[in-house]
Amino acid sequence: MTFNLRLNTSRSGSVIDTRERKTLAIKLVLGLMLSWDSEQIFETWDPKQVRLLESVDTYTPFVFLPSNASCFSQRNPFFDLYSLGSIDDLDEAEPSLQFVLLAKALLQIAEGDHLTCLDVDKDSSTVSWDVLNRFRDAIEGYIQDATCGAEVNLEVLPFLHAARGCLDFHTEYQSRLFENQSSQRMEVAWQLAFDTILVKIDDKLSLKSIIAPINPAFAQDPTPDPSPFLGHQVAQHAIHNNDNGTPKSFSNTTIINGALGRQLSLPSAEPSQPxxxxxxxxxxxxxxxxxxxxxxxxxxxxxxxxxxxxxxxxxxxxxxxxxxxxxxxxxxxxxxxxxxxxxxxxxxxxxxxxxxxxxxxxxxxxxxxxxxxxxxxxxxxxxxxxxxxxxxxxxxxxxxxxxxxxxxxxxxxxxxxxxxxxxxxxxxxxxxxxxxxxxxxxxxxxxxxxxxxxxxxxxxxxxxxxxxxxxxxxxxxxxxxxxxxxxxxxxxxxxxxxxxxxxxxxxxxxxxxxxxxxxxxxxxxxxxxxxxxxxxxxxxxxxxxxxxxxxxxxxxxxxxxxxxxxxxxxxxxxxxxxxxxxxxxxxxxxxxxxxxxxxxxxxxxxxxxxxxxxxxxxxxxxxxxxxxxxxxxxxxx
Missing domain, CATH: 3.40.50.200 (Peptidase S8/S53 domain)
Incomplete structure (x- = not known):
């Protein structure tokens, strides 16, 4: 299956393989997780904002990325929307816009399609139940298509199951806070994201290896402010090439360590007798x-x-x-x-x-x-x-x-x-x-x-x-x-x-x-x-x-x-x-x-x-x- 949603700096525009798609998906999930307790919350995971960078060399040490202000939104932190004190009726928890958009991004990675039929209004921090159910029906349909044929499509199932976990995150998060009467919002959220999203993408992950002991500074403000100017240059992280010029497969460890640096890392009888x-x-x-x-x-x-x-x-x-x-x-x-x-x-x-x-x-x-x-x-x-x-x-x-x-x-x-x-x-x-x-x-x-x-x-x-x-x-x-x-x-x-x-x-x-x-x-x-x-x-x-x-x-x-x-x-x-x-x-x-x-x-x-x-x-x-x-x-x- 071809993954068409790739925008890398290579002129050849090579296709992303399954491992690289998993790496991309994990990086997107972790990117959202790092913005939970910040006012700068990622508002969209549009394919146009994804760049896969080639190796650094003498002639192209930087790549020019036009800034898109819509990538970020000045909103109340995620935890302010879903806090223990606001729980009166668990059945009335409103779906989170960020997690619905993340579910769509995971669907796009799975299906290699822009999925324009699944649009969502980005002017609110939550989405309607009708939109949520439309996404849920779409995911269940994709899962059925992947599992009911002559062979199970193991390439797309991890992303589909993770997308399903995104849609349930808002209710499950409140339920866990309410059940445990916990004030450790970050711990509950990370554990839930691991259980219902990350491990679905890659079952080799372990929570201990993802989260180093989180210091208070990281827990309070993990996400840097967005760049204040409209265009900026980004030093490229190396993705080494094969002899034919195409990017080598890169591990989740490599990409996540490069992205998250100091906080996160991933591991890698007698002979004649019956x-x-x-x-x-x-x-x-x-x-x-x-x-x-x-x-x-x-x-x-x-x-x-x-x-x-x-x-x-x-x-x-x-x-x-x-x-x-x-x-x-x-x-x-x-x-x-x-x-x-x-x-x-x-x-x-x-x-x-x-x-x-x-x-x-x-x-x-x-x-x-x-x-x-x-x-x-x-x-x-x-x-x-x-x-x-x-x-x-x-x-x-x-x-x-x-x-x-x-x-x-x-x-x-x-x-x-x-x-x-x-x-x-x-x-x-x-x-x-x-x-x-x-x-x-x-x-x-x-x-x-x-x-x-x-x-x-x-x-x-x-x-x-x-x-x-x-x-x-x-x-x-x-x-x-x-x-x-x-x-x-x-x-x-x-x-x-x-x-x-x-x-x-x-x-x-x-x-x-x-x-x-x-x-x-x-x-x-x-x-x-x-x-x-x-x-x-x-x-x-x-x-x-x-x-x-x-x-x-x-x-x-x-x-x-x-x-x-x-x-x-x-x-x-x-x-x-x-x-x-x-x-x-x-x-x-x-x-x-x-x-x-x-x-x-x-x-x-x-x-x-x-x-x-x-x-x-x-x-x-x-x-x-x-x-x-x-x-x-x-x-x-």
């Missing part, structure tokens, strides 16, 4: 983005609390019944603080535990793989009941233990009557023997095939229950493991950072719906034995772990929460609940909660997290609430 793996590892990945994910998930859980009906207890049974999830793993340790909390709340009980490898499902190894998975399930789905199926003794899985998988699936389905089964393990074909013993190789392959057949049979019997399994942790070196590759009966779960970035451990994506969710940099527990007064004592030790093993219970927990909502929210049609219990129905819902992540080929990952559908603040506005429920209902017509 191999059964529990996909976790102590990868050196920090937990900062994971903490952000958990904070957002907790906000989501709080957001829907007002809409669910209370459960009724009749003859000891709750109505509607809680969602039930079975964890097939290494058992559970009730000494773990998170598990103890779940037990106290009645979400895990000792009688809901069963072992196929020894008498006690509560006797787990020191790696606490099953315990950590159960803990993540409870954290992701605090309203769900969790059942524990111990099918392995420890992380070093023995191949004969894999025969327990089929038994546990059938037990979970027909004894416990669970809705969801979570399996944080995978089977891979036996490797060739180094000694070349073909008879033993064939025997191992037959054993593997027998195990796979038994598990497949159990999965088919338990259908249409929802089943989630870990993809594997070997990156592109290995294919998906089994049962994760048993599409469409099992959801294959890939691991992401807490901000949606690929964790780098996922296998090649396959056909169908390839989704990922948080699985990197998770703060979990190991158990270690220490000597105290001559006695061996066990204690829990915090560790940071990563793996598709841990993304699996989080994905299963999100699915469980969706099921719980469908059964307890009056606005959701009754038929939706039954359809969500089937893999094809839950896939539709997970797609609603996902945002696409491009791949080098036509296929792509989807980053799945509830706030992609239940957008921040959705519960506070009738229009947003109606859209959330109606979209779900229409999806299952």
């Amino acid at each position: 191999n059964i793996q529990l996909f976790d590892s102590n990868l050196g990945t920090g937990s900062s983005t994971a903490e952000e994910f958990w904070a957002r998930l907790e906000t989501f859980h709080k957001s829907y609390a007002r809409f669910v009906t209370d459960r009724r207890t009749e003859s000891g049974d709750e109505t509607p019944r809680r969602v039930r999830i079975a964890v097939l793993d290494t058992g559970v340790d009730f000494g773990h603080a998170g598990i103890a909390d779940a037990k106290e709340k009645g979400r895990i009980r000792e009688e809901w535990c069963h072992s196929w490898v020894g008498a006690d499902a509560k006797d787990e190894d020191d790696e606490l793989h099953g315990t950590n998975c159960a803990y993540l399930l409870h954290k992701s789905a605090p309203e769900a009941d969790i059942y524990i199926a111990k099918v392995f003794n420890q992380n070093a899985v023995r191949y004969y233990e894999a025969k327990n998988i089929a038994k546990a699936i059938e037990h979970a389905a027909f004894k416990w009557d669970v809705d969801i089964i979570s399996m944080s393990f995978g089977l891979t074909r036996p490797a060739p023997r180094e000694d070349g013993d073909q008879a033993k190789e064939q025997s191992a392959l037959e054993t593997y095939n027998d195990i796979v057949y038994g598990v497949e049979t159990a999965i088919r019997k338990a259908s249409p229950r929802l089943m989630f399994a870990a993809a594997s942790n070997s990156g592109k070196n290995e294919p998906r493991a089994f049962p994760a590759r048993d599409n469409p009966h099992v959801f294959c779960v890939h691991a992401s950072e807490g901000n949606g970035q690929d964790g780098g451990i996922n296998p090649e994506i396959g056909s169908g719906f390839n989704f990922m969710t948080l699985g990197m940099g998770l703060e979990l527990m190991n158990r270690e034995n220490i000597l105290k007064n001559g006695r061996a004592l066990a204690r829990h030790k915090r560790v940071v772990k990563s793996g598709t093993s841990f993304a699996t219970p989080i994905a299963a927990g999100i699915a469980a929460t969706v099921l719980d909502l469908a059964g307890r929210v009056d606005e959701i049609d009754e038929r939706v609940m039954e359809k969500l219990k089937r893999p094809e129905g839950m896939e539709k819902m997970m797609r609603l909660m996902s945002t696409p992540k491009g791949d080098v080929r036509d296929r792509m990952y989807y980053y799945m997290a509830p706030w992609h559908h239940f957008t921040p603040g959705w519960e506070r506005e009738e229009r947003k609430r109606r859209w959330v429920w109606d979209t779900i209902n229409l999806e299952f017509d």
Whole structure:
């Protein structure tokens, strides 16, 4: 797609690529943000005011830019229009002219068109609701065009989603101030702009890297006065050229650092035996983005609390019944603080535990793989009941233990009557023997095939229950493991950072719906034995772990929460609940909660997290609430 709205000083007038458009969009957003607390507010982002500058050289160290006085307007600062003291009725917040114009600029960058049909009166600091709705309809139309074709247009979607965030900024800003009773207007505004606009343009950004600690002087007056004369010269910032004279792609870091200088910056088993793996590892990945994910998930859980009906207890049974999830793993340790909390709340009980490898499902190894998975399930789905199926003794899985998988699936389905089964393990074909013993190789392959057949049979019997399994942790070196590759009966779960970035451990994506969710940099527990007064004592030790093993219970927990909502929210049609219990129905819902992540080929990952559908603040506005429920209902017509 050609971006026609370019006015650079090059005589060749080269086309701007996707990365450069993102850089331009981010710079425009930050430019407006820097003028928030100033009387000199940018009034328009007209394409005629955008110049892309070439490299500095001996002959052209400056470029002449005719000044346009209409670029700035002497108005009350943005914060004076939307201050905490002026909040009486959140529904009456008037749309901001600057953010509507910014939305239009982002649309222009996305579509490569001047969009003259979307004009707006610039004589007022606000715009009418009719104009706002016209812009909103246009954006939704562009989004539909970008997503409903044979291929999703990943080039334009970031700008369209950011433009949508601009239109909601005025109401969401007031809502956040009102909800938090905060006087930190700048902090609230920057956080909101990051959440709803900047991160939509480039999801690699982090707020900490954008905002250095803001000193009081910067907070009070971040924007220099406009030039007092009609024409002025601007020293060019270097954008180095390729050999053919066209500008090289330049990073967001380069352009933003050049523009904002002192305040802002951006970062940049035996060989012949079937191999059964529990996909976790102590990868050196920090937990900062994971903490952000958990904070957002907790906000989501709080957001829907007002809409669910209370459960009724009749003859000891709750109505509607809680969602039930079975964890097939290494058992559970009730000494773990998170598990103890779940037990106290009645979400895990000792009688809901069963072992196929020894008498006690509560006797787990020191790696606490099953315990950590159960803990993540409870954290992701605090309203769900969790059942524990111990099918392995420890992380070093023995191949004969894999025969327990089929038994546990059938037990979970027909004894416990669970809705969801979570399996944080995978089977891979036996490797060739180094000694070349073909008879033993064939025997191992037959054993593997027998195990796979038994598990497949159990999965088919338990259908249409929802089943989630870990993809594997070997990156592109290995294919998906089994049962994760048993599409469409099992959801294959890939691991992401807490901000949606690929964790780098996922296998090649396959056909169908390839989704990922948080699985990197998770703060979990190991158990270690220490000597105290001559006695061996066990204690829990915090560790940071990563793996598709841990993304699996989080994905299963999100699915469980969706099921719980469908059964307890009056606005959701009754038929939706039954359809969500089937893999094809839950896939539709997970797609609603996902945002696409491009791949080098036509296929792509989807980053799945509830706030992609239940957008921040959705519960506070009738229009947003109606859209959330109606979209779900229409999806299952």
